[in-house]
Amino acid sequence: MLPSHISNREYKIANELFRSFNSQNTIFELRTKSNPPPQQQSQQNVVTDEQLLNQVQSDVLAALKGGMWILTCYAPFKEKPIIPGLHDLSPEEARLFIYEAKASNNIDNAISYINNHLKETRDKYEQLLKATPTVTNLLRSLYQGETIASPFTSNQNTGFGNPATSIFRSAVQNTPFQNASPSIFNQAPNTSMFASQTEAKDLFAQAANQNVFQQSQSMFPSQDTAKSIFAQATQNIFSPNTQSIFNTNQVSNQSAGIFATANQNVFGKLDNAQQNSTFPQAPVNVFQKSENPPSNVFSQNVFSTNESGVYSKMEELSAQDLEAFNSLSFKLGFIPEIAPPRELCN
Amino acid sequence: MFSQLGSGSANPNKDLEVSSPPEDTISALEFSPPSVQQTFLVAGSWDCQVRCWEVEASGKTVPRAAQGMDGPILDVAWHDDGSKVFMASTDKSVKCWDLAANQTIQVAAHDAPVKTCHWIKAPNYTCLMTASWDKTLKFWDTRSAVPNLTINLSERCYCADVDYPMAVVGTADRGICLYTLEGKPAEFKRIESPLKHQLRCIAIFKDKKTKQPTGFALGSVEGRVAIQYVNTANPKDNFTFKCHRSAGTTGGYQDIYAVNDIAFHPMHGTLATVGSDGSFSFWDKDARTKLKSTESLDQPLTKCAFNHNGQIFAYAVGYDWSKGHEHFNPGKKNYIYLRACYEELKPRPT
Incomplete structure (x- = not known):
């Protein structure tokens, strides 16, 4: 009754699966194909x-x-x-x-x-x-x-x-x-x-005819032009600019940072102002308590x-279902869609 | 019958609390890229807001700005030049937040909530990659109303990561697909998940020598992480390990918590995991050892991130829905903590 088509490789894989659940304390327990099979197998080359x-x-x-x-x-x-x-x-x-x-x-x-x-x-x-x-x-x-x-x-x-x-x-x-x-x-x-x-506002609706790439090539050119589609992308938006929300930084009081264990402190040019700045509040929280x-x-x-609730009743089975349940294995396309009756489950 | 996270305290690891945290669970957490001189942290939340703080060298955080969308935020991503932040929402859209102008504009749309967004900077193009529960992966130039490329997914997207020239997407029902971004994005390979249950997070890691992306770490609801190489001659290189589990109270069974996020240290190549159990851990995948385990907080940890030079580790604390709506307490405060982590994540000496 043991199927002969289980390969040695499948046998090993299954064994590894079984093993992996036995060890609860190992942090790194391998689940690789190369683990040796455990010793407790009674049969060779089969998974029961x-x-x-x-x-x-x-x-x-x-x-x-x-x-x-x-x-x-x-x-x-x-x-x-x-x-x-x-x-x-x-x-x-x-x-x-x-x-x-x-x-x-x-x-x-x-x-x-x-x-x-x-x-x-x-x-x-x-x-x-x-x-x-x-x-x-x-x-x-x-x-x-x-x-x-x-x-x-x-x-x-x-x-x-x-x-x-x-x-x-x-x-x-x-x-x-x-x-x-x-x-x-x-x-x-x-x-x-x-x-x-x-519905998400589709601001693309009227923009459909204005594909910026209509006159140019695909955004994935075949040659390395190394040119960003963002014409302005090289401009640093954090440059001094009185309109910027990021413009308040001043070089002051650059104390040794607690994160600064590397060679250089990347947290340069920080300000001590803005301490009481908070986020603008959202008007409503729809998801309150x-x-x-x-x-x-x-x-x-x-x-x-x-x-x-698990079993079907005998009378609910078609002749085809009954035949399928009584056979040793299901055939593809003929697997019953209902549960077997209790009578056939022992 | 579920053990509660009642034993943990609010800040057992004595880390620095970020000021004015979001009012609902933090769903996304990203530090500014190296192109920006200062350090900024953005967080997306279930309260429909994305917030931006400046992180000072002292560890002090200064709230700078916030923007909202019409639904909870599921992901955020920085533009490589640090000028903009992309925000993916359950309202089926992605918006681009111009930080200097403090204005937003829609740049992507899906037929269902957008689970992930990533900025791709290739030598010959840049674009925004979005993945959704509508079972599609889309690539946008952000100025066009239509995506430049749409790729069907086998299922709803649950997690994704990008490290040029590699992108990887994890879906419902254990789907994993790799994409190459060279020239133009294209499907590279579908991979059978080494984990038995629902995928939750995915993070690409680089080869130590070549510094090129070479594999990824996967986390699942089953308190297990898989380390998977894309091309490896030796299958032994791939392995899984248990984490975020605790000695159970139910007849010797372990309590199993979800792995909510994985982040690789940008300098050391070691990794951090955060879980529903309220703890974070640091690991060395090459030595296959745990570098550090921490005391559990009294709420799950939902997200984590390293800043670009690996000095700061940020993690978010709040309810992750892992025990269902019954255990949601909207009155409970959410937190983001910062930790000086550079030394703790050094690999084990070989």
Whole structure:
């Protein structure tokens, strides 16, 4: 049952992956291709399903228990694809989503959206902890570098009946923040949260016919002219000029700087004036303190798995699905899109 | 269940506080280039403002000017002559701030928030490179309404760096693409990320002898940094290491924090990392050792920067959203600290 097509190189790579998670104290632990394989391997030249599962379980447990940012993709095996169905959403994207919802008085919906997205993602990671045939087959396929469909059932009860309406799904799969399809924010069915944001003023609109390079060559000339497109660029704007905001510098009191441990002090020509200068204040801060502190989205116990939602019912399977689940391996193009029933998972 | 950064104090490393800091998290931090005689520091913030301070030799910071945009700032970049600062915003535009005139003008536009901006100075051209969550990378001459070049990305841009003649962009879902800027910008090579999770920051490093860009460091949400060479005969040269983790409270598991920023020292070639754990660390990638670790502050560190001659290390303190909206406290003050760092970043003697 051990696939014969796993090369010696792949075996080594996997071994290195396994090793890298055993050492917690080393600061610099190598994850290179040249590490010798560990001794505990029972078989030569193969990676067992158990090893693949162990690797993933170790990673996922570390991520969930370590409080890592969970809205992340995950590539368990070096130089292999990411787990399908798990995609990146950066803290900045989540933050902007909340800020813009707040600016348009939609904060509660945005928070519940994020909470659901977190829960859904956490559920997916937790599914990876289980040694089900789906997970095993998924990991095996990934390890072999195959492109596969998302193994995650979308019919879990996370409050999103139709995932296609999720604006974050569209943010992940399409151009973010431009989705005009119906969102969960029903008050504004034809505009996404981000579309309602003030559009950037397009001062280029009328300038389109005035391309400064129409009469000249491309900005990337093939020969080294070494000439900046900025005609005035060589002029130092910090030269004495009474209109400049930087014009107050005078040579005075050049004390030894605390940063000046190099040969010369680059902090020359400083003034002692302007001590009480502050920034001009912004007229309004749209993003002042948040009201309605939301419930803690991160307080869910990562290990309270709800198994009942994970499996499909036998009667939900088509004959084709059943055949696929009963076979030893999935065939590309015929991988069931629903979870296996519990009956077939032992 | 998450451990809080409650144990850290406000300024445990006794560094110099920058006056009049931004009112929301600092998202971008850049010192002026060597072409400017004085030292200026600009910071972009989630409060939609970009601020500029003059940093005096005494360490005193003097606020000089500020400019706003219509959305939070995600990146800033200096023009090589030090006369202008570019500001990338979630309002989908990039503006050029002429410091002398204290005026701004839009110079770039995308279909989604602009995550990064970099000024490119090549021998035969100069241009502004912008990368966005709209999955494009664009090159602008800053006087034209349309980009001179648009390159599609595999995903939304999360991080980028430029060191002529190399540019590198990291995207969502672990995409990394290298570009050559010689002659004109062009895709050079796509690279498989050596990290398993979401990319967060990327920084190009130079070869010690040739002083040419030769590789890059990548930081991820997984408390891990990868050192990756572009062309190396020996795969052993590439490695990853854990950082910004702490002994966990949950059954022996480590707390894993994001690596929020990486900066290379301009003289020594050593590097600094800052993380969600509220600490910064200095490293020698060639000796593969940690040069310095620091006490955690009571908030995450979001950005860091060296000034052009490597005397000053600046780092920004504020909430990075790593624990979600629940842990955002808008009343908490943001800080930028300055540290005399030249000695601390000297490489380990070989």
